[in-house]
Amino acid sequence: MNRRKFLISSTQGSAALLSSFNLTAQQPRSEIIVGQSVDLSGPLQNLGRDYFTGAKLAFDQVNASGGTAGRKWRFIQIDDGAVPAQAVSNVSRLLTQDRADILFGFTSDACVEAVLAAPAFKASGRLLFAPMSGLASSGAGDRVVYVRATYAEELLAMFRQFSAGNMSTVTIAHTPAPASLATRNAAMDLLRKHNIPLPSLVTLKDDGSNAAALASGIGRTPPQALVIIADTIPAALLARELRGRAPGMMIGMTSAVDATALQQILGAELSFGLLLSRVVPNPHKGTERVVREFSRVLTKYLDEAPTAASLEGYIAGRALIETVRRSGNATGTPALLQGMRSLDLGGWELAFGNDERTSHRVDISMITRSGALLG
Numbered sequence: 071m072n073r074r075k076f077l078i079s080s081t082q083g084s085a086a087l088l089s090s091f092n093l094t095a096q097q098p099r100s101e102i103i104v105g106q107s108v109d110l111s112g113p114l115q116n117l118g119r120d121y122f123t124g125a126k127l128a129f130d131q132v133n134a135s136g137g138t139a140g141r142k143w144r145f146i147q148i149d150d151g152a153v154p155a156q157a158v159s160n161v162s163r164l165l166t167q168d169r170a171d172i173l174f175g176f177t178s179d180a181c182v183e184a185v186l187a188a189p190a191f192k193a194s195g196r197l198l199f200a201p202m203s204g205l206a207s208s209g210a211g212d213r214v215v216y217v218r219a220t221y222a223e224e225l226l227a228m229f230r231q232f233s234a235g236n237m238s239t240v241t242i243a244h245t246p247a248p249a250s251l252a253t254r255n256a257a258m259d260l261l262r263k264h265n266i267p268l269p270s271l272v273t274l275k276d277d278g279s280n281a282a283a284l285a286s287g288i289g290r291t292p293p294q295a296l297v298i299i300a301d302t303i304p305a306a307l308l309a310r311e312l313r314g315r316a317p318g319m320m321i322g323m324t325s326a327v328d329a330t331a332l333q334q335i336l337g338a339e340l341s342f343g344l345l346l347s348r349v350v351p352n353p354h355k356g357t358e359r360v361v362r363e364f365s366r367v368l369t370k371y372l373d374e375a376p377t378a379a380s381l382e383g384y385i386a387g388r389a390l391i392e393t394v395r396r397s398g399n400a401t402g403t404p405a406l407l408q409g410m411r412s413l414d415l416g417g418w419e420l421a422f423g424n425d426e427r428t429s430h431r432v433d434i435s436m437i438t439r440s441g442a443l444l445g
Contacts, residue, residue, distance in 0.1 A: 108147050112178075113302070125174070127371055128386075128388045146170065154178075170196075172406075176201040180249060182205070186209075199389075204349070205252055217386050220427065221324050225261075229266050240269040243299070254299055277303075296312065306335040320345065345435070346436075349382065360385060368384075418431075
């Protein structure tokens with residue numbers, strides 16, 4: 071099946087569901103409705119589409135086996151273009167019109183934060199499960215559950231790798247966006263806590279327009295390593311400028327960067343050697359059972375290469391399905407998590423109850439000349 075038909079199939083039947091609302095309102099529903107606001111057309115569209123695709127694979131897989139306790143999963147996605155106001159509007163629709171049981175897998179840090187603060191979400195009592203955000207703390211308490219580590223933990227893992235390679239001079243380049251500043255501050259706090267020497271800091275404009283000037287300044291006395299906290303395009307622009315001025319510098323980026331788009335922008339030669347942090351196993355060569363299962367179901371439904379984002383979506387979908395199965399309900403409220411302690415998805419373990427994050431694992435990959443991820 072091609073990607074377009076696969077995406078469209080997620081919303082088929084929604085109109086029929088709405089037209090039959092009055093007839094079925096008093097009857098037990100035979101479906102578990104999952105609602106997602108996701109960037110399918112904005113700056114994070116590749117990550118959003120991959121994350122959605124991976125999750126849909128998980129729901130299609132369980133539906134093919136009869137669903138959960140006899141109930142099939144309906145996965146509804148609405149594009150928000152990474153615009154916070156649109157994400158908030160989408161939540162209202164998902165809760166009122168589509169009658170979503172569970173809110174799941176929103177993308178864009180700004181959209182996630184806006185939704186968690188929105189009156190419609192707060193009044194709903196619903197849980198937001200597995201949003202694709204690495205911000206350190208949402209302040210939403212038991213109303214949100216992440217199945218990924220924070221960006222600050224990603225930076226800590228990268229700095230530890232730098233230390234292991236005897237790299238003592240490191241710089242962080244960050245944008246002035248609120249999410250980037252929050253990540254920078256959380257990372258600095260975490261580095262202090264672990265007694266890791268603090269890096270120097272430089273500011274990259276949100277659109278990357280000062281990349282050349284910034285790289286020129288960095289190149290005069292280049293650090294041994296540099297980490298970029300930015301979205302894909304500004305990160306790629308700075309990396310391209312630095313490759314020409316300081317080719318020996320190690321450059322790292324977080325999971326907020328789309329590896330596929332990064333390589334398309336830079337090309338194979340300039341992409342080679344870049345470090346990317348991952349909050350899931352290696353989607354290409356991971357030995358975990360969940361990676362093998364993901365590869366099989368991806369091959370069954372779609373003819374495309376796996377990515378870290380699609381694997382993350384699949385893991386998130388599997389985590390939600392198993393949580394509902396164990397709890398015996400699909401209300402989508404914090405009660406869903408009662409009794410949940412740990413969950414092994416096939417070599418990838420989640421721990422519930424300690425904080426908002428069920429996973430703190432971070433791996434680091436290097437882009438090879440062939441474009442694959444090593445590590």
